[in-house]
Amino acid sequence: MIKRRVHLLATGGTIATVYRPDLQGLAAGLSGQELMVEPPPGVDVTVEDFSRVNSTYVTPRDMLGLSRRIRAILTAKEADGIVVTHGTSTMEETAFFLDVTVPNPIPVVLTGAQRAAAEPFPDGPANLSAALEAASSPLSRGRGTLLVFAGEIHAARSVRKEHTSNLKAFSSGDAGLLGQVDPGGVVYFRDIEETRKFSVEAIEENVDLVSFAAGMDARYIETSIARKAAGLVVEGVGMGNVNEAFYRGIKAAREHGMVVVVVSRSPNGRVLPRYGYAGGGASLAREGVIFGGRLSAAKARLLLMISLGAGLKEPELAELFAQY
Template identity: 40%
Template sequence: MPEIAIITTGGTIAMVRDPSTGASVPASGMNVHVAEVDGLSAIAKIRHYDFSNVPSPYMTPSMLWNLSSLVNDILKDENIAGVVITHGTDTLEESAYFLDLTVQSDKPVVCTAAMRNINELGTDGPRNVVSSVKVALSPASRGLGTLVCLNDEIHAAKEVTKTYTSNVATFDSPGYGPLGIVDEDKVVYFRRLYYRENYRVRFIEENVALIKTFVGDDGRIIEKLPELGYKGLVIEAFGRGNVPPKVEDALKVLIKDLSFPVVITSRCFKGRVLGIYGYKGGGRSLHDLGVIFAPGLSSQKARIKLMVVMGLTDDLTKIAEYFQHS
């Protein structure tokens, strides 16, 4: 029987309802039950790794680094066919993309979660775990990078995002759709990613800020970033990648005076950023200034990627090259 490693990190899937408050809270020992849900023993031998038991907003870059190192070590074992990671939904997409960029194996890595804790009616955790193990067992999953599987849909880590605060069908890939589905005992793929990236890094730059620009933004927040210890910046801009004029002034100081990498994304969840508009603060003006565009990445994933590539180089031209295929 094939062997799958299940790494538990916490999240709603490892929570119960507090009888006195009604709130969902982490439960001691629940990670073991996650790795022993009904149906798993019939399809695979399970090796459990208890990484953490925290809500996903507690995840940090250093924890992601340690998680990636653990996955890399586990996948070196020839007896392990793949890895399933249980995680909270709030930051799952960031952890999955970090793993996608840094895990050095073609073996399947599948992240999953639950929107309802084990005490709630219609809890989705057990089925998501079983479906994810099926995905990890499928030969067709090899070479696809890190995948996200919930609600019997399989998504690419690069494309997927949480779209609904409470619905079990929360994970989607806007503009792309799922890579495939789990249909009973079959794993069916409809498409593959045309291009994916993977980097062998020895460290990451944790001090990367993410700021969403807004109407009337005067750039004062941006100006404070260097003295706060930040080394890089992702800006979630308007439309095709445009910002208010005073934001451009602040960015000019960062880029020209401090060689600060600045990456632009869009607050639109479909489409690509591109330097089209030539007015002050427009995308073309920002491009000429040296701002780096992340054409198809969300802001949170552009931040993850910038942390990783800044572990490879601090040269702005080379960093920009890494983002050309985003």
């Protein structure tokens, strides 16, 4: 029987977390080898420690480094699937970054844990076992980057962390589950739409994110203008609306040549240029604001960093975001 090869890249996170007396709290500490579980039958696993941090410390530059490493593994044909262990706080961001920057030939699967490794009945081992199963399955090929957690398989483009502590931490909202890992193996419920991939070697890190809430003024947008940010993601409400003060700030940002993308704080549905008042989506569209589809603010920021780093201009950027 031909063995399937899975390469495990460990980055830290709660799955690798133990109690640190010197910190009087939990922190990532275990290596990838210490995390390893019994692999599925017929699967060989190689383990590499990419980093050992809790995921609040992960940056887009780290994500780019991880993407480069995975692309090198693909080029060398060293694996039939890849698993990345990662903290849950920013796992959806890293998964999305990899989905946009890594081609689809073999499965790339992220997983982690809600309970620390040193706690009673940690969920990390079961999640890692399911991730290895998904990464080694031929059914997972060509589906982009996946997130496997609590037996569920999510597409990177739609998944969000929905609970701070429950073991079932992630949801794909309106899009629904992509599949699941059960005692019978890996099952998929639907296909995933192809989106553009960027094998980038650099990203535009000077991209800001500002969230709107009732009664806010434009001071944070003015800060972005003053520091000459290359791009700005605005998390509006509803279908992508803000108040008049925010509208004036966005208008000024556009006059200074800044690329502005609007998304919604609502976890489901998409942004649309429907309302015509100053701050409504239609008024933002008249200023050349790009609409971010169903993307979360965090994912829209990463996509803008990647696409600006790839040299895309505004018409191309609008077409790109329309895919989401």
